[in-house]
Amino acid sequence: MRFTEFGLHPDLLEGIDASGYENATPVQEQVIPPILEGRDIIASAQTGTGKTAAFLLPMIHKMLEHKSEGLTRAIIIVPTRELAIQISQHLEGLSYFTNISSIAIYGGNDGQNFVTEKKALQSGADIIVCTPGRMIAHINMNYVNMSGLQFLVLDEADRMLDMGFQDDINRITQAMPANRQSLLFSATMPQKIRQLARNILTNPVEVNIAISKPPEKIVQRAYVVYETQKIPLVKSILQTTPFKSALIFCGRKNEVKQLTRTLKMAKFDASEMHSDLEQAHREEVINGFTSGRIPILVATDILSRGIDIDTIDLVINYDVPHDGEDYVHRIGRTARAEADGMAVTIISEKEQNKFAAIEELIGKEVEKTPVPEELGAVPPYQPRARRSGGGRKFHHGGNKRH
Numbered sequence: 437m438r439f440t441e442f443g444l445h446p447d448l449l450e451g452i453d454a455s456g457y458e459n460a461t462p463v464q465e466q467v468i469p470p471i472l473e474g475r476d477i478i479a480s481a482q483t484g485t486g487k488t489a490a491f492l493l494p495m496i497h498k499m500l501e502h503k504s505e506g507l508t509r510a511i512i513i514v515p516t517r518e519l520a521i522q523i524s525q526h527l528e529g530l531s532y533f534t535n536i537s538s539i540a541i542y543g544g545n546d547g548q549n550f551v552t553e554k555k556a557l558q559s560g561a562d563i564i565v566c567t568p569g570r571m572i573a574h575i576n577m578n579y580v581n582m583s584g585l586q587f588l589v590l591d592e593a594d595r596m597l598d599m600g601f602q603d604d605i606n607r608i609t610q611a612m613p614a615n616r617q618s619l620l621f622s623a624t625m626p627q628k629i630r631q632l633a634r635n636i637l638t639n640p641v642e643v644n645i646a647i648s649k650p651p652e653k654i655v656q657r658a659y660v661v662y663e664t665q666k667i668p669l670v671k672s673i674l675q676t677t678p679f680k681s682a683l684i685f686c687g688r689k690n691e692v693k694q695l696t697r698t699l700k701m702a703k704f705d706a707s708e709m710h711s712d713l714e715q716a717h718r719e720e721v722i723n724g725f726t727s728g729r730i731p732i733l734v735a736t737d738i739l740s741r742g743i744d745i746d747t748i749d750l751v752i753n754y755d756v757p758h759d760g761e762d763y764v765h766r767i768g769r770t771a772r773a774e775a776d777g778m779a780v781t782i783i784s785e786k787e788q789n790k791f792a793a794i795e796e797l798i799g800k801e802v803e804k805t806p807v808p809e810e811l812g813a814v815p816p817y818q819p820r821a822r823r824s825g826g827g828r829k830f831h832h833g834g835n836k837r838h
């Protein structure tokens with residue numbers, strides 16, 4: 437589903453576009469509409485699923501629809517300062533073209549920061565991203581005005597309970613108006629989270645985004661290249677990696693057709709598979725591939741799910757799949773039986789963020805293999821998702837149009 441279909445505010449769509457997002461991830465598809473309707477949410481979603489934008493976008497949209505001045509409208513409570521910084525960077529990106537203001541408030545014994553935070557709280561920053569302890573310290577000083585609060589988000593709620601923040605969370609929520617909208621996100625759903633949800637949420641919509649992990653025996657590798665180096669790299673991989681059956685995934689059928697043509701011209705025994713082929717033709721290709729007659733198959737994601745071909749020992753992602761779920765399905769086509777398998781992903785410059793999100797989701801950094809020297813210099817792997825740090829500042833969007 438494309439972001440333009442949610443009916444979000446145009447200034448927000450601009451921020452989404454600038455962040456490089458086109459299609460919503462599954463968690464975004466499932467939680468954005470009910471949040472827009474005003475429902476409470478309890479969602480099990482891990483980091484890497486796109487959960488941050490899933491709650492930020494509808495919240496910011498609703499704030500833009502109904503303007504209000506000088507009062508804090510949303511509080512996002514998170515377990516760690518790292519997550520607070522990360523969410524507030526996300527927020528800055530997505531709200532860049534709006535006038536929504538925000539501040540991250542987190543622990544650390546810095547008097548200067550405390551003063552900055554106090555000012556932002558007193559002036560009513562629209563969105564506060566905070567760790568529980570620090571927020572309580574401010575609440576105790578009696579200048580936090582929650583009378584205009586519309587949204588509460590608890591992110592990584594299971595981690596917060598594990599860290600012993602239960603009482604702090606209760607104290608913060610007790611200071612909030614009861615008629616707010618509350619959203620709870622948690623990687624796991626143990627009983628204590630259900631109990632917390634009963635105390636904090638009202639008639640919530642429940643969303644489960646279960647992510648399967650790739651089998652351990654699949655060797656995962658990635659190459660970081662420029663777009664123009666992809667075809668020479670595929671040829672080099674096919675020449676230097678021993679395999680019986682290789683499946684190459686491309687996101688679009690035009691890419692499938694073009695890559696197959698190029699490989700055939702270079703004398704590789706490759707066939708293609710995509711939705712333009714007649715059913716009979718597809719079956720013929722699948723039979724040829726499973727029987728070993730066709731050693732290399734170039735395909736769209738039509739082949740990433742459901743089809744079990746035990747002989748595949750090499751999967752090449754010619755492009756980075758849309759999300760972690762697709763990645764797991766694609767690479768799961770190899771190493772199906774007792775055989776070992778190798779899954780290689782080719783990452784162009786503009787796909788680095790997407791791949792970093794997938795790495796986060798599968799909870800593992802995929803080894804980056806050096807590209808053969810004859811292909812020339814390659815870009816560094818510097819996805820935005822990994823950017824750490826960032827200062828504590830009182831961010832104000834202020835229609836920063838260029």
Ligand code: AMP
Binds near residue numbers: 483821
């Ligand atoms: P999160 O699960 O919120 O930590 O997000 C993981 C990563 O996915 C972050 O780097 C986001 O910038 C990125 N991301 C979130 N939503 C999308 C989307 N719809 N399309 C592409 N990337 C996204």
